[in-house]
Amino acid sequence: AVERTFSIVKPDAVGKNVIGKIYSRFEENGLRIVAAKMLQLSEEVAGGFYAEHRERPFFPALIEFMTSGPVLVQVLEGENAIAKNRELMGATNPQEADAGTIRADFAESIDANAVHGSDSPASAAREIAYFFAASEICDRA
Numbered sequence: 001a002v003e004r005t006f007s008i009v010k011p012d013a014v015g016k017n018v019i020g021k022i023y024s025r026f027e028e029n030g031l032r033i034v035a036a037k038m039l040q041l042s043e044e045v046a047g048g049f050y051a052e053h054r055e056r057p058f059f060p061a062l063i064e065f066m067t068s069g070p071v072l073v074q075v076l077e078g079e080n081a082i083a084k085n086r087e088l089m090g091a092t093n094p095q096e097a098d099a100g101t102i103r104a105d106f107a108e109s110i111d112a113n114a115v116h117g118s119d120s121p122a123s124a125a126r127e128i129a130y131f132f133a134a135s136e137i138c139d140r141a
């Protein structure tokens with residue numbers, strides 16, 4: 001089915017100037033960008049987004065990293081978009097990511113791992129609504 005998923009190009013990838021290369025991976029693999037913006041996340045916004053990880057030991061480092069520079073947030077649309085985007089990203093830890101994935105090609109570490117993507121329909125709905133009003137998402141069909 002045609003789905004929407006939420007994606008972040010993280011500060012490491014923005015800093016390396018590979019936004020376009022990452023967007024090309026989406027576009028070359030059947031995903032359309034239907035909403036996008038660049039943002040500097042505050043600690044409050046980053047903390048709310050990653051609220052489920054609040055008790056994890058890596059949470060402080062995650063928030064520090066995600067607020068260290070601008071990010072791109074986008075909504076991707078396409079057939080099986082949630083699983084497709086996760087396949088394109090590769091494993092969370094770039095050292096474990098398959099060759100040819102975004103994280104294998106552009107990421108350095110589990111913290112600076114280039115991209116985020118929703119892991120389920122429920123998180124996609126929550127994450128899209130966290131960053132975008134309905135009026136900011138365009139119908140491109």
Ligand code: CMP
Pocket residue numbers: 053058062092110111112113115116117
């Ligand atoms: P992301 O998909 O954005 O969701 C949470 C992030 O926390 C994850 O990508 C990683 O960048 C980061 N992280 C750091 N350490 C871990 C860990 N041990 N397990 C999962 N995520 C981690």
